[in-house]
Amino acid sequence: MTGYLTDPTASAESDALFAEDEADLGYVMNTTRLWAHDPAAERGLFALLGQVTAGTSLDFRRRAILVSATASAFGDPYCSLAWGSRLAGVAGDDVAGAVLSGDDSGLPAADQAMARWARRVARAPHATTATDVDELREAGFPDAEIFAMTVFVALRLAFSTVNNALGATPDDRLRADAPPAVRAAIPR
Structure with missing residues (x-):
């Protein structure tokens, strides 16, 4: 089982997804097993x-x-772990743990x-305002980048949403490999 779904039917496309994870990570992620039900959708999403x-x-x-900010605000432990660890690799463990906890002072x-x-978009996209967008402009982002x-x-x-709705849980290895500051910021 992959989350709440049975394992996907084997295909050349799903095998290719699994092989990429094996080459990059040494194991196949639960999310990859889930998205192997429609590899073209996964490829299309990431191409977009x-x-x-x-x-x-x-x-x-x-x-x-x-x-990291989106996943943690949305309450997604899988992407919080995966991307919090990636953020730790480029910004430091403490910064990543802080961002996952909603503290951006190290940025x-x-x-x-x-x-x-x-976080605003993740929590309440209907509640954003022109003032929120102006804050991004004042920070130096042109409208095309805000979009x-x-x-x-x-x-x-x-x-x-797909991962959470269909029960994809963080891989044990993903959790084990995450820096302590990232793991501490993720509820079990």
Whole structure:
């Protein structure tokens, strides 16, 4: 079983997803097993995520901040662990643990504004205001990047929604490999 679903039917596409995880991580993630039910959907989603951030200032570090802030605000332990660990690799364990806990004080001002925006979108997108968008502009983000980060956050929420709704739980190895500050910020 993968979450609440049975294991996907084997196919060349699902085998390719599994092989990528094995090569990158040494094991197949539970989310990969889940998305192997429709590998084209997984590929399409991640292609769109790449497309929306191409040509922006949303480099790996900033994407890690966005996903960590989004996932933790949304209550997604899987993506919080995975991306909190990635953020720790580029910003330090304590910064990552703090961002997951809602404390952005260790980030530059522009990144703090971006993390606050991600949390607002994750928690109550209907409650955002022009003042919230102005905060991003004042932090130096042009409208095209504000749009890109908002679409990126929304797509990450879609990914998290599927994973959570279908019972994908964090892999034991993912939890074990996460820095202590990241693990401490994630409720079990």
